[in-house]
Amino acid sequence: MILEERALPPFQKNGYVLGCERTREGVVIDPGDEVDGLLEEVARHRLSITHILLTHAHLDHVTGVKRARAALGAPVWLHAGDLPLYGAVVEQGRMLGFAVEAQPAPDRLYEPAQLLTFGDYEVRVHHTPGHCPGGVCLQVGRRGEAGRQLFVGDTLFAGSIGRTDLPGGDYDTLMRSIRDVLLAFPDDAEVYSGHGPATTIGEERRTNPFLTGEA
Numbered sequence: 555m556i557l558e559e560r561a562l563p564p565f566q567k568n569g570y571v572l573g574c575e576r577t578r579e580g581v582v583i584d585p586g587d588e589v590d591g592l593l594e595e596v597a598r599h600r601l602s603i604t605h606i607l608l609t610h611a612h613l614d615h616v617t618g619v620k621r622a623r624a625a626l627g628a629p630v631w632l633h634a635g636d637l638p639l640y641g642a643v644v645e646q647g648r649m650l651g652f653a654v655e656a657q658p659a660p661d662r663l664y665e666p667a668q669l670l671t672f673g674d675y676e677v678r679v680h681h682t683p684g685h686c687p688g689g690v691c692l693q694v695g696r697r698g699e700a701g702r703q704l705f706v707g708d709t710l711f712a713g714s715i716g717r718t719d720l721p722g723g724d725y726d727t728l729m730r731s732i733r734d735v736l737l738a739f740p741d742d743a744e745v746y747s748g749h750g751p752a753t754t755i756g757e758e759r760r761t762n763p764f765l766t767g768e769a
């Protein structure tokens with residue numbers, strides 16, 4: 555699978571481009587300020603993007619949606635739980651001191667057990683609230699196989715967990731999502747977070763102080 559990642563200051567939020575090396579279909583995950591870099595990767599790999607997938611609607615994950623949607627002509631997907639946050643992206647920016655443009659409404663809302671495909675690959679969508687009400691984990695793998703690549707948004711990071719002090723955040727809900735959804739994946743499942751380096755479920759199970767009880 556083609557996997558490209560870009561991030562830019564100030565948020566250093568990871569945006570991702572995934573692609574099928576055979577069919578050249580692909581998806582874009584969380585286009586933010588680094589959207590031009592993501593579009594460069596789409597062009598460099600000659601990908602046709604079938605879906606724009608959002609892990610959640612905090613402003614750092616959505617500021618590039620308008621540009622990505624216009625450039626790629628692909629539907630934008632979001633979990634319904636984050637529609638209020640998404641609709642308030644301009645206010646989110648104002649609270650943090652950034653001038654942010656309103657973004658086009660999502661085209662589609664994830665259904666329970668949502669399954670999407672690009673070429674020979676599939677994306678299974680798991681609801682993981684806690685960091686915000688509509689957070690999801692995108693489980694990616696070859697069609698018909700148990701995907702081992704997890705795009706977790708801001709639910710889990712290498713050595714840390716998502717913050718829960720923002721509107722709609724809840725610590726107990728976040729921990730339940732991590733335990734019941736993310737830690738149910740095998741140790742070799744790769745974790746691609748919204749910020750910072752990639753990790754694995756096994757590494758976090760063993761060493762993440764928030765999961766080992768040391769935090």
Ligand SMILES: [Zn+2]
Pocket residue numbers: 610612685708
């Ligand atoms: Zn977030």
Ligand SMILES: [Zn+2]
Pocket residue numbers: 567612614615708748749
């Ligand atoms: Zn973020």
